[in-house]
Amino acid sequence: MFKRLFIFLIILLTYEPLLAQNNKISHSFNLTGGTFFIYNQVAFHYELLEERRYVHTFIQGGLSLGYNLWGEESITTPYARLGFLAGAKSHYFEAAAGAGLYIWSSDGPELLPSATVGYRYLNLDGRSIVRFGIGFPEAIYLGYGWRL
Numbered sequence: 001m002f003k004r005l006f007i008f009l010i011i012l013l014t015y016e017p018l019l020a021q022n023n024k025i026s027h028s029f030n031l032t033g034g035t036f037f038i039y040n041q042v043a044f045h046y047e048l049l050e051e052r053r054y055v056h057t058f059i060q061g062g063l064s065l066g067y068n069l070w071g072e073e074s075i076t077t078p079y080a081r082l083g084f085l086a087g088a089k090s091h092y093f094e095a096a097a098g099a100g101l102y103i104w105s106s107d108g109p110e111l112l113p114s115a116t117v118g119y120r121y122l123n124l125d126g127r128s129i130v131r132f133g134i135g136f137p138e139a140i141y142l143g144y145g146w147r148l
Contacts, residue, residue: 024050024051025048025049025050025051026048026049026051026147026148027046027047027048027049027147027148028046028047028049028129028145028146028147028148029044029045029046029047029145029146029148030043030044030045030047030060030062030129030131030143030144030145031043031044031143031144031145032044032045032131032138032141032142032143033141033142033143034135034137034138034139034140034141034142035139035140036139036140037069038068038069038070039066039067039068039069039070039075039139040066040067040069040139041064041065041066041067041075041137041138041139042064042065042066043062043063043064043065043137043138043141043143044062044063045060045061045062045063045079046060046061046062047059047060047145048060049085054086055084055085055086056084056085056086056092057082057083057084057085058082058083058084058085058096059080059081059082059083060080060081060083060096061078061079061080061081062078062079063076063077063078063079064076064077064078064079064100064137064138065077066137071106073104073105073106074104074105075102075103075104075105075137076102076103077100077101077102077103077114077137078100078101079098079099079100079101079114079137080098080099080100080114081096081097081098081114081115081116082096082097082098083095083096083097083116084096085120087120089124090121090122090123090124091119091120091121092119092120092121092122093118093119093120094116094117094118094119094120094131094133095115095116095117095118096115096116096135097113097114097115098113098114098115099111099112099113099114100112100113100114100137102137112136113136114135114136114137115135115136116133116134116135116136116138116141117133117134117135118131118132118133118134118135118141119131119132119133122147127146127147127148128144128145128146128147129143129144129145129146129147130143130144130145131143131144131145
């Protein structure tokens with residue numbers, strides 16, 4: 001299983017050279033806050049978006065810092081995901097899946113899946129991005145980002 005996840009992460013890292021040359025590429029940064037009330041976190045990620053005609057694809061890598069109030073432990077999670085956007089104009093459904101290395105303060109690191117499902121608003125005139133949805137490790141999240 002770890003070999004498959006490692007191969008998946010290598011493919012994610014080499015994704016940009018595999019992109020078609022005719023599609024527009026945009027880069028963005030996003031800051032996200034999330035909560036499950038007993039588990040709170042903040043995440044920062046970089047995203048490479050390939051804008052296609054109907055369904056956009058993206059790769060994102062980031063770092064999530066969280067704290068579990070119930071277990072009184074901190075959680076650090078670097079993660080990488082591959083996802084897609086489907087929608088029209090400024091309104092999109094987003095979904096992404098990948099892997100994260102969950103580093104608990106009381107236990108050792110653990111390789112677990114990482115995923116999000118939500119809504120994304122892309123301001124076509126400007127560079128802002130607003131996101132909300134549910135994910136792991138994000139929990140119920142609200143995020144703001146900007147395109148370069």
